[in-house]
Amino acid sequence: MDGEPLLQVTRLSKSFGGVQAVMNVNFQLAKGEILGVIGPNGSGKTTLVNLITGFVKPTTGTITFKGVDITGFSPHKIANMGLTRTFQVMRPYHSLSAYKNLIVPLNSPRVRKTAGGTLGDIDAVAIDILEEVGFERDARVPYKTAGSLPLGYLKRLELGRCIALRPEVIICDEVFSGLSMSEISSLIPLLERLRMEGITMIMIEHRLRELFRLTNRVVVLTFGQKIAEGTPEEVMSNQQVRDAYLGTETKK
């Protein structure tokens, strides 16, 4: 790690009425790494994503991105700084064709500024990005309405929507959920390539085996609290984690 972390979350808390969804969570994200966030259902993982990306305002705590305190910023402002996310529930712009889904992020101020008026044919750029995330160019898939695409393509489309923004950090909220083993196996090289290209990622996941192929640092949440952090081996051997999360799964 060189110097300042890319993203720093300090004493972050959020309560919805009497429910403490996220409680006093601290972690850092270094540039270029893939950080896994795991935890049982209802442990506050998605709330954490919503907090970091500005969809939900934290009760207390701060979030610092690239040295700027982004706590309380609106989602589009945070996205324009280069921090974007996928959604757990896939809802594409279903009435638009797949490639037109990408026209939306390509019209963001961030892309306009970084491209500096040299974006060229925006439709062609969108189709290039779709090819990058695994849409066959020759097939008519990019021209189909997004509402008619199968789940595997929707996940790729969601990643494409993030990539189109030319982000520095992507937070993936359960991209593997609902996919078959073969679909996951074809998605993993894509995520690895994104990391090689310099994109930092946080992966919220339930599929641990697949997650551990990608990451070497994991944060564990239970009932909104961070109970462990470290390499997959360290975390898995932690008794507290086993009790909270893996106990039932390892029972033979």
Place this chain on the structure above:
Amino acid sequence: MESKSRRKKRLDRSIKVRTEGLYAVTSWAEMGYLFMPRAVLVLGLLLLPLVLDMYWQRVLCSAGIYALLAIGFDFLAECVGLVCLGGAFFIGAGGYIAGLLNEYFHWSPLITIPVATVLGAGISTLVLVPCLRLRGIYFAIVSFMFPLFAVFIIIALNVFGGTEGITALDTFPNVWVELYLILAAVIISLFALRRLVSEDMGIVLRGIMDNDQAVRASGINITAYKSKAVFIAALLGCFGGAYLSHLYGWLGISLFAMDFSILPIAACVMGGMGTLVGPVLGAFILTPMSEALRGFGQLRVVLYCLILIGFMVYKPEGIMNALQRKYHQFEVWEEV
């Protein structure tokens, strides 16, 4: 009647498939296929006043105003996802601004109409911006409230002529100016909006309608985009209002009448939602129909409703969607 073992199948006409990418257009037949519907619409609208008498020409003018409102409603509802029942507010804002500028500053309609269009749309947008975070029915209810709100303010404070209104405003020099001003406005806004919805801005707006969270995560300020869309729809309505007050040389609280909020919706249902041209067609059918039924007195409303219900039951997609399908596709019977 259909037998059980067969069903209807719809296929795109080959000429439609060929003309989908415009570069492929090679023959007069294909160009005609593309431009004929547009030519029929534009020429039809432009020639219509020539065959009508004085009375029906006036009806045509108000049909044009309803058509503008209906285009705006359709644009907001089907391309942005905002069901806006504030059409009467647009008419009222445009009408009052134009009328007051004419009454107190003696500006000619040549200036008051453009000023009222832009200023009125600006005010309407400012009023609606706080409600933009509401969705669906909630936005509809709140936007419906604003015309009533404006009426009560005018009555309570007794400003702008109060309940009496202001009469003897400047009118248009002759009937042809009246007719072709509103028809030109309808045609221009129709084609401009059709263009807009297929451009990048239209795509972003459609994205907001389908999933606003994903649009926000894509770095786009949805409030700014929605405000722009409301402003555009309000421009049409406010132009209609400004035109209306100069058409009759009169302004009053009935510019905020509920008709201006409701009739455009009926026109959209009848004409076909989401087509932009359908609502125009709907307005040009419904407004004269409502006039023609005047002879039935109170029964008029009942007949009017029956016709609308008939449409909802037998042609819920609207006239334009049905016509487009007939034009672009043919039906064959298929063995099951």
